[in-house]
Amino acid sequence: MSDLQPINRTPAEDIIFALACESGKPSGESSLLFAAKSSGIYRSPDGGKHWELAFHLENMQEPLPALSICLSPDFEHDHNVFVGVPGGVLRSFDRGVTWKVENLASPPPVTGALVISPNFIEDGILLAGTNEDGIFRSLDRGLHWSTCNFNLLDLNVLSLAISPDFAHDEMLFAGTVSGLFRSKNGGRAWREVDFPFGYDPVLSLAFDPGFTDSRMMLAGTETQGLQVSRDAGATWERIGEDVLVQPINAILFGHSTWGAGMVFVLNGDQVFCSDDGLQGWQEWEPAARLNEGISAIALAGWETGSIPQLLAGLADGRVVVLN
Secondary structure, three states: OOOOOOOOOOOOOOOEEEEEEOOOOOOHHHOOEEEEEOOEEEEEOOOOOOOEEOOOOOOOOOOOOOOEEEEOOOHHHHOOEEEEEEOEEEEEOOOOOOOEEEEOOOOOOEEEEEEEOOOHHHHOOEEEEEOOOOEEEEOOOOOOOEEOOOOOOOOOEEEEEEOOOHHHHOOEEEEEOOEEEEEOOOOOOOEEOOOOOOOOOEEEEEEOOOHHHHOOEEEEEOOOOEEEEOOOOOOOEEEOOOOOOOOEEEEEEEEOOOOOEEEEEEEOOEEEEEOOOOOOOEEOHHHHHHOOOEEEEEEEOOOOOOOOEEEEEEOOOOEEEEO
């Protein structure tokens, strides 16, 4: 039926690899949430109060880990959600109630990163980054996949990011074990980005939502901290080096209550925030109070004027709201 592969895990662990939240809600309390965990993909219809296992195969002897997740930018209307797993991609067209399995290739790759076109409602484009087989692309809403690895010199893909203006600039970035690659033609060809410090794993990537004007994006590395580019990836510099000294495992853009831009990063297992244009960084106080290691973060309440609700996934499988 499929090439999905379970992975043995320590019973005490149920690490959350990724979180996703239905946007357009002023509060996480009423949002539909998804958690990609060691034990599978979980769904909460009530902002995290109750959770249910969303996908299960009867013949699986061990849980099927969910490693990455993305929702359609038009999720409120088309209800599309995609999950990367060992062996392929799970897709649901009904808000995660039912699922279908799409195998990417044989032998089956491990899908650790997913991105979706901001113009998905029209172009139907998704990309999947795998551990050893590079990048796969779908042009038909996840039904069929093909490799797009031309000049991608490192096939161990750790992170992906897609331009907010993808419909016009077709720009993508892929973080790999050895560094960063950029595509300016929708993934058909790639070119290595020249980092000033040389080679380092790129664990996380994020475009500024106002990228069309700012040309700014962020890259989180394993040993070289948080890197910023203000010219669409041509040049880079490290920021926050006095406090952001751990691997940068996630990057999120949001808004403050007064409408200013905010950036959250997962620095090791701690959350840091900047609300002054990336000049200063401080530990997010609600996360510091938690006093537990965080493995994934997501934001609910993105709208200007709303209080940013930070969702944190913990290594024991719990999801908590930090506000």
